[in-house]
Amino acid sequence: MSLTPNEAAAALRDIETVGRRSGQAFGYRYSGPYFVTWGLVWVAGYTGTDLLPHYAGTIWIASLIGGLIATTLLGARQPKGSRKNGIQAFGVVAIAFLFIMATYAVMWPVSPAQQAAFVPLLAAAAYSGVGLWAGARWIVAGVGIAVLTLAGFFLLQQHFSLYMAVVGGGGLILAGLWMRSA
Amino acid sequence: MTDQPDAIIHQPIRLKIMAALKALPDGEQLEFVKLKDIAGATEGNLGAHITTLESAGYASVAKDFVGKRPRTRVGLTRQGRRAFEDYVTYLKDILNTGASS
Structure with a gap:
């Protein structure tokens, strides 16, 4: 033979x-659990921003810290989990956070709606780019988030934060569950 | 280069099973249902081939419950990983020999 x-x-x-x-x-x-985690962060952050706009900064910092902790724990708990995975996951989020803060500083002043739209658009670009290697579901999630964010930004500015909580956060959670089911 | 392919791996469904498992990080397992989908096999057929791979020491099978639902997961053993790598080398050698002759 x-x-x-x-x-x-x-x-x-x-x-x-x-x-x-x-x-x-x-x-x-x-990747699914990370999408769900950050969907929950968006739901908390954007809902808090809509309901208590004066405390938006504090709410976002608390939400992001929660997301950072959850991401680190998820990284350490993955099947091939190790302390290194958790530290890497923490590193990715920390780098993104610093990049976003630096961009706001350079572009300042930016409106609350512009701030709120920037992060989802950045995430959408990252997901779509990753999707070129990792598979079509990433691209679907990225393009979906970008389209919904732009639609809300231009059509629903008055309730943009609430819109992003439901559509952006909810969309990320659904995308995470969809990925998890693969 | 060996003259003969590994007879355990050299069967279309088992080759797909091994390829699917080899694509996972070392030590990871794939659920039976997902493996069935990827390999394009029927449940009984897949079960029989997995048993063959397990008997050869190429695959490991873990059974547990998620809630009340039984779950079967299949992974590659170190021996299976090595055997598959040898098999791929064997295939590439055939191509290289064919190209150079």
Whole structure:
């Protein structure tokens, strides 16, 4: 039983196709809980901003700290979990936070609605970019968040925070559950 | 280069099972239901092939319950990972030999 080059090539193609599919499915399941976590952060932050606009800064800082802690714990709890995963997850969020703060500082003054729209658009771009390697569900989530954010920003500025809580936060949670089911 | 492919892996469904499991990080497992979907096998067929891989020491099977729902997860053993890598090398050698001859 020996193979011809054509049979060997076909077998290698099968291996690549199946391997990519399996790796993508694993990536989706691994990422789902992070989407849900940050969906909850958005729901808390945007709802708080809408209900108590004077305390928006404090509410967001509390929400972000909660998200950061949850992300670190999730990183450490993943099946291949290790202290290193948790630290990396913490690092990614911390870098994003510092980048966003630096951007606000450079662009200041920005309106509350502009602030509220910037982070989701940044996240949408990141998800879409990751999706080019990690699979279509990331792109669907990224494009969905971008479209909904832009729609709310231009059409519903008066209740933009509440809109983002429901649509942005809710969308992230649904995207996370969808990924988790892969 | 060995003359013969590994007979355990050299079967279309088992090859897909091994490829799906090899794509996971070391030590990770895939749920039976997901594996069935990826390998395009029926439940009975997949079960039989997994048993073959497990008997050869290439796959490990873990059974537990999530709530009341039984769950079966399958992973590659270290031996299975090595055997699959050898199998892929065997295939690539055939291509390289074919290209150079």
